[in-house]
Amino acid sequence: MRITALIILAWAWCGVVASPAFSGEPSAGTQGQQDAEMTLPEAIAGIDALFADARARAQSGETFAPTDDEKAFLQRLFAAQQRYGQDYRALVDAQKAAGETPRSCLPPPGSHAFKLEEFAEMLRAIPEDERATTSLREASYRFFDQQFRCE
Numbered sequence: 001m002r003i004t005a006l007i008i009l010a011w012a013w014c015g016v017v018a019s020p021a022f023s024g025e026p027s028a029g030t031q032g033q034q035d036a037e038m039t040l041p042e043a044i045a046g047i048d049a050l051f052a053d054a055r056a057r058a059q060s061g062e063t064f065a066p067t068d069d070e071k072a073f074l075q076r077l078f079a080a081q082q083r084y085g086q087d088y089r090a091l092v093d094a095q096k097a098a099g100e101t102p103r104s105c106l107p108p109p110g111s112h113a114f115k116l117e118e119f120a121e122m123l124r125a126i127p128e129d130e131r132a133t134t135s136l137r138e139a140s141y142r143f144f145d146q147q148f149r150c151e
Helices: 002-014 031-035 040-059 068-097 116-125 136-147
Strands: none
Touching (some): 040 068, 040 116, 068 136
16 A cells, blocks of 8 residues: 555654564663653544545645654654563563463564554554543553464
8 A cells, every 4th residue: 555655654764663672671661751651542643644644645646755743753653662562572571481371472573564554443443432541552562462362
């Protein structure tokens, strides 16, 4: 899909890796960082606005180049996703080390590309009345659980 290619190109312009790190090292988030984290409604609104802008520019034949605000949004979203991916892998690794059944079966670090369209679809599926009380971290963990189910 052309929109996907444009969004991936936007990630590159932002200098952001388009995949959660899943490095196995827990992130070193501070309370201030957690307080400033993006909310679920904010993430959904930002993703929808980004896709709408990309579609509008594509329909007009204009090349998509993210605005400074879109770049800042993407950087913030993917920084959060990277932290959540690191923390999620550490959680799964700890479950394995404790002899527990892991909540998912992750691919090797760095081998999976994060797909914004799939993530956005899962976020939009969260009922409106749950969005205010569901953290973006929790929604991300649900996404990772779905993406990496043990077969």
